[in-house]
Amino acid sequence: MVVPSATGTEPRKITINDVAKSAGVSRQTVSRALNDKDEIDSVTKQRVLDAARALGYRPSRFARGLVRQDTMTIGLVIPDLLNPFFTEVAAAALEAARTRGWQVVVYDTGDRAEEELGTLQVISSQVDAVIGYFSCPESELEKFTRGMPVVLIGREQRTRFSAIQIDGAAGVHAAVAHLVAQGHTRIGMLDHHTRAEPSIRHEWFTTAATAHGIEAGLMVPADQTADGGGSALRELLADHPDVTAVFTFNDIIAIGALREARRLGRSIPQELAVIGFDGLQLGALVEPPLTSVALDTRRLGALAIEQVARLLSGEEALAADDLVVRGELRLSGSA
């Protein structure tokens, strides 16, 4: 019952030897009691357990980990846990890791690319592998992860690392096809506000659009927030009032656009159809529910963990072609 808390004085760590001495046995016997091993008398075992409890003993995970090489800890690095997409990815990774009994240390870089390197440096000496969504150049990544399995998420270009690729080409094509079938001919896109070049999702959009013989130049960059989506939509409609449908970089932007459309008095989907990307659960909460090119985030997490497992065990790693999550059009109320 008495848990001796360190009261300002030297909180010397209680070791297995202290317990052994207190119980009048050897450290090995203590170890046996604690780990539920066989070769121990049940009376002795209870005595040891009591002593351990009385002293407030807790085994050192370091010492144990040093001798038993079984605990696996992987680091999950994401830009922003509050971004629902990454929340879903994280939840999926946690779930997949749990089935293997792995620990997951989560690092949120707060959308600051410069934090990535610091995080990576810390991480590199704390985990057995890394799963993450990085924006820093590959060379930097490589520098801090020497010899450690790394699985990237949503990295567009092929790298020397494993990467779970997100392929939305077919899904976006289906989305545009759907809009065209509904009679839309003027379709805009609210892209992600990247520095220079448009996103790969924009590429998918333009290919799909031209394949359907419609103009694909109606693009406005948007901040990756609901507000960003809203103002981008306003901007788009101001320049091109004849636009009747928009495809967005992701669901957050789409939801912002949805909200803005309502404020502008445009009914959805009659006067403006909206299709997002990601397929967040969140999309079902807004009204009307969001049509989206959905990603299977659970599969994404499972794939990442699976690949880490293979890299770690030296098994044959999954080929790049198997590490793909494809977007799939999920029809709902907004288009």
Add this chain to the structure above:
Amino acid sequence: MVVPSATGTEPRKITINDVAKSAGVSRQTVSRALNDKDEIDSVTKQRVLDAARALGYRPSRFARGLVRQDTMTIGLVIPDLLNPFFTEVAAAALEAARTRGWQVVVYDTGDRAEEELGTLQVISSQVDAVIGYFSCPESELEKFTRGMPVVLIGREQRTRFSAIQIDGAAGVHAAVAHLVAQGHTRIGMLDHHTRAEPSIRHEWFTTAATAHGIEAGLMVPADQTADGGGSALRELLADHPDVTAVFTFNDIIAIGALREARRLGRSIPQELAVIGFDGLQLGALVEPPLTSVALDTRRLGALAIEQVARLLSGEEALAADDLVVRGELRLSGSA
């Protein structure tokens, strides 16, 4: 450049001694090179670094942790990362932990109370402290966390553990006051669907309601989902068509109610005012934006980490009265 991956054969761990041998120095010199210590020639240092890289050496966190007692890892146990409230709590805790250079291992029990014990058992030998939202009885908690600092979140009754208390009394009072000021007299509540007794939030509501001289008996239990909120609202309105305002257990339920109200053709807030609880960021995404009794989740996370720090260092712990996060009415479009 060559990173010798374990190719099916015995993936023997490369130790500091291997690097030392390869570089023709002692292990201590290797340690010096890797840890950026002083007493080493820069040429030697480079040679060691090259050797380490060539061998794909990565220091063992266990061995390092065993001798340097500085890395702190805390476990964060939450029922469901996909529940936005817990996402915010987790993000806040991560942020607060980061400023201290602590690692955070996240465990998602998937809303299954029986998982809590298993998780706790694993956790108890893997982290230095636990922050979590548990539903299991205190006695069970105690059994698995002997001698380990534990900080609970939102635990209603006082326990022998530290707990960050959520006090919504004043906020809920303000919410009811606001509704009354708007002329509402028939105010319902969509409570959390607990087993037996109503939630403490419901208590706050009834006290606030009776204080304003209005009937507080209009309660319907709801699943903690948007759909749950929707059907609970439908049920409430079916039984009591004269209800013009609802207070909900949390924002998710409120958002579901909002959606359902729209479907029923009730305009918000004119024909139905809705006030939620939690103050999720999510509330700003729906239309109209949600009025809510908001919790400062960042403060919640910071408090939890702060308390853990004190428990860990043996400093004087924060008193229960300081470990309170108070709900505050945040007015928005829905009421």
Add this chain to the structure above:
DNA sequence: AGCGCTCCCGTGAGCGCTCACGGGACTGCT
């Protein structure tokens, strides 16, 4: 009595690393 067996328990070794110390080689000074 002697053997083998089971049931407990303890001892040495070692996991991979860092800390404290010691000591050689070289410099510059008296």
Add this chain to the structure above:
DNA sequence: AGCAGTCCCGTGAGCGCTCACGGGAGCGCT
């Protein structure tokens, strides 16, 4: 030449734990 001082580098010890082994005590059997 002799000495202190600086700059490197290596050696023992030990962090706290588990594994492999050895061995004593007690039993029943031939």
